[in-house]
Every structure is written in C-alpha cells, then in structure tokens.
Amino acid sequence: MHTLFSRTLAAAALLCAALNSHAGDDPELEQLLATPVYAASKYKQSAAEAPAAVTVLTQGDIRSFGWRTLGEVLGGVRGVFTRYDRTYTYLGVRGLSRPGDYSSRLLLLIDGVRANDNIYDSVLVGREFPIDVALIERVEFIPGPGSVIYGPNAVFGVINVVTRNAASLRGQSLAVSVDSQRARKVQFSSGHEFAAGSLLVAASAENRPGTDLVIPEFDPGGGDGHVHGLDGERDRKLQMRWSGGELNLSAIVSERSKTIPNAPFDLVFGDRSVWTDRMSLISGSWQRLAADGSGWSFQTGLGFYDYHDFGRYEPDRLLTTYQNQGRWWQAELRRTIRMGDSQMLLLGADVQRNYRQRVLSTVFDAGGPTVTDTGTDSSRYGFFVTNEIAVAPGWKLGLGARLDRQTTDQWHGTPRLSLVWQPTQAWVVKALAGEAYREPNFYERAPAASGEAWNETLRRERVRSYELAADWRADERLRLSASLFDNQVRDLIEQVPRDDGVLIYRNVGAAHARGIELEGEYLAASGWRLRASLSQQRVRLDDGSEPSNAPRTLLKLHATTPLPGLPMRLGLELQGTGTRYTLTGQRLGTQLVANTTLVWDPPERVWSLTGSVYNLANRRVADPAGPEFRSDRIEQDGRVVSLRWALAF
Secondary structure, eight states: OOHHHHHHHHHHHHHHHOOOSSSSHHHHHHHHHTOBBBBTTSSSTTTTSSSSSSSSEHHHHHHHOOOOSHHHHHHOOOOOOOOEEEEEEEEETTOOTTTTTSSSTEEEEEEEEEESSSSSOOOOOOOSSSSOOOGGGEEEEEEEEOOOOOOOSSSSSEEEEEEEOTTTEEEEEEEEETTTTTTTEEEEEEEEEOSEEEEEEEEEEEOOOOEEOOOOOOOOGTTTTTEOOOEEEEEEEEEEEEEETEEEEEEEEEEEEEEOOOOGGOOOTOOOOOEEEEEEEEEEEEEEEEEEEEEEEEEEEEEEEEEEEEEEEEETTTEEEEEHHHHEEEEEEEEEETTTEEEEEEEEEEEHHHEEEEEEEEEETEEEEEEEEEEEEEEEEEEEEEEEEEEEETTEEEEEEEEEETSSSSSSEEEEEEEESSSSSSEEEEEEEEEEEEEOOOOSSOOSTTTOOOOTTOOOOEEEEEEEEEEEEEEEEEEEEEEEEEEEEEOOOOEETTTTSSSEEEEHHHHHOOOOOEEEEEOTTTEEEEEEEEEEEEEEEETSSSSOOOEEEEEEEEEEEEESSSSSSEEEEEEEEEOOOOOOOOOOEEEEEEEEEEEEEOTTOOOEEEEEEETOOOOOOEEEETTSSSSSEEEEEOOEEEEEEEEEE
C-alpha cells in the first residue's frame, strides 16, 4: 500500500504543479460547502448540523469526472467501494460487502422515496439504475445506521438521489455518446415552466454490443475460455417529473437487458443467456412547511419490479426461464415541530404493503414444461420520533427511536443517539451511536428448490454502530475531516452452498469492522479543486478470520482545474484499493486505476463536448467473484475512451 500511496501523492503533486492562475471563480465552488442535506434527518439542514458524516456529490462532479453510472458516482465517496461481476455492480461500505448480498444493506432513495425492490431488497447502481446520471442534481450519502427514520436496509448507509427539475433544465437538451467499446447512447430532456409549476420529461437509450473475453477457468470443452460478443447490454429509461409548489409528482420507467458472459449458477458456458431488469416507480409528495421548517409532509408511491432470464443449466442443459415479480405500495406521513429556538421534533409513520412477491420458474424438457410458482405477500408498519435539542451554546443532542412490525413478526425497536459540538464556525465534532437492522428478504426466504419448505429459520441482521467524526474548516477554502468508526453486525445473513451444492442463505455469525477515514478538500480562488481521502479499516468474522472482498485500504483523489485561456475543465480521478481476498482465500493485490475527463464548454454556445479515458494506464484489475461463479475473480475492463456531445436549445 505504500507504493500506492506514493504514486497517488505524486500524481496529485504533478497536477497541482500545473495549476497556475486561471480565469475567475467558479460559482459552484462557493456553493459546495453550503449545500443543504435532507436524508440525514428527513428535513433540510446544513451538513454541519446533520447527525452524520455526510458526503454530497453534485451534477458538477458528475460532469467533471465523467461518471456514467450511480455506482461510479458512489465510488467517489470515501469509505465506499464497488464490485462488478459483469452483470451487476455491488456496493461495499467501510470494509463490508458479503457474497450473495445484492447491496441490500443500503437504502436507496430517489427524491426521498424508497427505491429498493421488494424481491431482493437490492440497490441497483449500474446501468440498471432507473435514472440517467445526467438527470441527477446531487447525491447525498449518509454513512452509518439509518433505521431509526427509515426502517429496514439502512444498515451501513442511506443514498438519497436528488433529481433535477425543469427549472434547472430549462428548454431542451440532446446528448449523444460513443466509446471505444462500440457503445452508443442518446439522451433527451425537455423542461417547461408553467404558471402552476414545471414539467420535466426525459428519455435515454444505450446499446453496448459487448466485448470478447477470455475466462480461463472453463476447459477447452467449453470453448477454451473464449466468449465472443456475450457481454452486451441495452438499457432504456423514461422519467417525468411535475414540480408545483406544495405538490410534486414523479414517474420513472426503466429496462436493462444484459447478456451474461461468465456462466454464473451453472449456466452452460458460451450460451447466450439474457437477464432483464425492469423497474417502474410512481410517486407523489405534498408538504406544507413554515419558514422555520415546521409543518406536515406526506408522500406515497407504487413500485413495480420485474426480473426475467433464460438459459440452459448444467448438468442436464435444459432450457430454463425465471421470472420474478414485485409489486408494492408505500406511504409516509411526517410532522415536524420547531419548539422555540432549541428543539426540532419529528414524528412520523410509514407503511409498505408488498401485495405481490412472486418467483416463477419453467424448465423445458422432452415431456413438456415444468412450472414452479412461489409467491406471497407481506406488510411492514413503522412509527418513529426524533428530537434535536440545543442543550447549551454550541451543543446539540439528538435522540431517536423507532418501532417496526413485519407481517409475521413482533414489534422491533431501534434507537439512535447523537451529540454535536460546534465550538466555533470552523469546528464540528460529532459523537454518534445507533442500531439498525435488515429483515430477511423474499429471495432469501423463498424455497431453494421445488418442493422444499420456506427458509423460516432466518433471523434479522442487526448492527450496532459507534462513530466519532470531526470536521475542520481551516479557512474559507480548506476543509479537513476525520472519522473513527466501529460496526458490530450480528446474525449475518450470507449465501452458502449446501452439501448438494445448492446455494442457500443462513445466519452465519457476526462481523466486526473498525477503522478510520481521513479526507481533505481544497477549493482555490483560481478555480481548481482537490479532494483526497484515505480509509483504513479492518474486518473480522466471529471466528477471527478476515472475510472476502474486504479491502483494508481505500485511497481516492479527485482533482479538477480550468485550463488557462480555454473554455475547458480537466478532471482527474485516482482510485486505489488495497489487498482483498477472494472466497477461496486467494489474494488480490493492491490496485490503482486512473480516469481523466476533459469538458469543453464554450461560453455563449449551445453545445459542449466531453471526452473521458477510463483506466488510463490500461491496468489489469479484478474484483472477487461471488459463490455463483466458477471463477474466483472477475477481470475488469481495460482502457476505454468515451466521447459525449451535448446540445441545449
């Protein structure tokens, strides 16, 4: 890791040496540190006031670093790492990302509305995420337990994606992208303002034909490990949003199809198998708030999730199709009460009714199709209360509690405690403690094979978390922060093979993660910006072993600068990942990947041009594989060159 650290510092030094005097201040830089956050407390407050070590990334960051997916955006957050198995992108936080986990220990919100599906409780962050990243205004990441106001899944963090409205996208825009992997993408948006409100309509379509791969774990009988054109991808997205004073309405429809190249779950290697995810979210929110934040808020929504795949499976090589259907309705009512200048009280209740949770499989053999249909429904109710109390000048105490009830379980309580000390405008120190939980989801409880019983022995996962965070604004342009954290997970749910090789879910014990995160950010008057973070963490299971896919070190550097005399901005991203282990205990060494983006945005012009190079040095990197793969590691893409042209009219 010393070599990785040295290389990153050297790259930063070279970039900073090139940053001389440039034209004018960037208004975005002035606004960055003052950006309000919502997800930490369910009402707007500054990042300093929030009972969490919040990270906010903006649309400006997305453009500057050429991020193409929500997963790449979140990869810019300290302490967060990703794993891509050439089908889905998974998230890990503070050293924990377990096999068979579909990022279900995180809660995803879109404009404050829950967006985890009700089959896997998954967080879709690759190209399967239902919104194009060009429509994201900002992303708030709240690390630590959030169950006290959000209920299940907010175990390691909450992701709130705030989308752009018609006011920020006035008029029409068209963007076309191509890259060196022969991918093609078009994105269109139209925003109009009316007397009663504003309407945004946006759509995008992307086709990626896929690349040729070599997977040496497969013997010559399967094609000598070569696959041709079986890594393709296609996605379609449509979004409509109405913003009209107290009322907001939103509709999102998306579909992503992926051709699977590396034969998970014993697919026949070399066959064409396509996995498709469809998600639709319809939501509405109403709020009536006074100037001090007091008032009522109500939101409700419908969710639709469908998964479909087909392929032939070993050993009999019979064609099989799987269809998963999830349908749910949810609603939430909140009341915020400002009590003088010393307290902000939040009272709330929410409900989610899962009126369809279904898995349908069909096996085609000589005797005709054999159909297995498994389904259920479920409900969850929750009540929560939080109070932030100014107990003394510069001191704020936060108290929170929640009660939840699942359809088949008893009431379950979740507490949270925070103490925020702000002795000066420059210093903030936060002591945070709380608990969170995750219920076994439908996929984990469903029968592993036809004729078997439901997996009713699974217990809910629970985490107890402690954190001490400090933030220092050394001057108006320099921010330094640090966090010490300790997470203890009990009744960990993990995917493991049975004696017959079938993958099932079991409570496998406990895990303990502790570490430190350091981050610094500098915003220069001349317009350049530098942000760097270092995370050192250690994870241990209850038997003392180190789990797979648990990097001890994460090192990140993000730098942007305007180029002198030109309407261009250059961005550099360095992502360093320390040693990780695969499921079989093989060591994946330190990896360093650099990406660079150049944005050409001429003033008083209606067009802009963006060029990006990903994996600039064409490094060979890999991620640990899950238990569903024969391979122990998944090779990632080499160098990719991308070009994006945008027109506003």
